[in-house]
Amino acid sequence: MSNQTHKGVREVLATENFVTEDSHIILPNGSHTRIYLDKSAVVANPLVLDTLGGFLGHLFAHDSVRIVVSTTGCAEAFGKVVARWLSIIELVDVRYVSAIEADDGTFSFTAEDAARITGRRVLIVEDIITFGNAVQNLLTAVEKVGGHVIGIGAVWNRGPMGAEGLEVPLRSLINIPAEVYHPEDGPPCPMCAEGIPIAKDLWAAKTTAEA
Ligand SMILES: [Zn+2]
Numbered sequence: 001m002s003n004q005t006h007k008g009v010r011e012v013l014a015t016e017n018f019v020t021e022d023s024h025i026i027l028p029n030g031s032h033t034r035i036y037l038d039k040s041a042v043v044a045n046p047l048v049l050d051t052l053g054g055f056l057g058h059l060f061a062h063d064s065v066r067i068v069v070s071t072t073g074c075a076e077a078f079g080k081v082v083a084r085w086l087s088i089i090e091l092v093d094v095r096y097v098s099a100i101e102a103d104d105g106t107f108s109f110t111a112e113d114a115a116r117i118t119g120r121r122v123l124i125v126e127d128i129i130t131f132g133n134a135v136q137n138l139l140t141a142v143e144k145v146g147g148h149v150i151g152i153g154a155v156w157n158r159g160p161m162g163a164e165g166l167e168v169p170l171r172s173l174i175n176i177p178a179e180v181y182h183p184e185d186g187p188p189c190p191m192c193a194e195g196i197p198i199a200k201d202l203w204a205a206k207t208t209a210e211a
Contacts, residue, residue: 009173012051018042023199024191027180028206032189035178036200037156039127043077052173053081056125056153057089059171063150065123067095067116069142071107071134078155079125086123095120099138107141117147126154129172130180139168 013019020036027033042048056078065086070079076098083096095116099107109117122142126135129152139149151169159177181189 006055006173009052009055012048013037015048016041016045018048020199024196025199026201026203028202030183030203032181032183032191033158033178034191035158035176037128037174039074039155042155043074049077050081050084052155053078054085055173056155057082057085059173060086060123060151060153061089063123064090064121065094065150066092066120067097067147068123068125069096069117069138069147070098070125071101071138072098074127075125078127082123082125082153099141105133105137107138109141109145114145117142117145120147122147122149124149124152126152127156129154129157129170130159 018038018041020038021034023034023036025033025036027036042052060082068079068083068086070076079098080096083094086094097109097113097116099109101107124135124138124142126138129135135152135154139152142149149168151171152166154170154172156174156176157170157172158174158180181187181192183189
């Protein structure tokens, strides 16, 4: 991995094949890409998950975060360990809640969780950010219930989302932009053009699982 990645993170991810580079992968949304982080393998390894959560938590060690908010799934696992690490670093209780996603991609909270967020300094945690739609919607949902978002932390920002359009800092452990090619939109996939075989098809896996 490149030097755009935190050295400790690089070492941790190298312990198993958590990252696949120079490959040809179909993502769950049907897009093609070259680099892949197997986040479910990370979440399945609590020691690795906790180590990455510690690195991510340290990026926000001086921001007085009092609650971490994330989406569900792998992001929830990361969010919880980040909250745990921030509690240790700052010697205060840092809470965690996950947001409820609606069919249109917007988020909301239960009344109890909304009350936990109101008036608190919030860190949004995401596993992988590509276009940033989810974190933008999450930010809106947190502000709607009176939370103050102080930053967004991600394991990997594979772009094209940058910090430019955001009012809060975006910090991530891995900052390698990964070109994502959608078959129906944008430039054609160069790996397909070169005839490189598909190494992993997460779209097919997802479609089969849903059938
Ligand atoms: Zn392709």
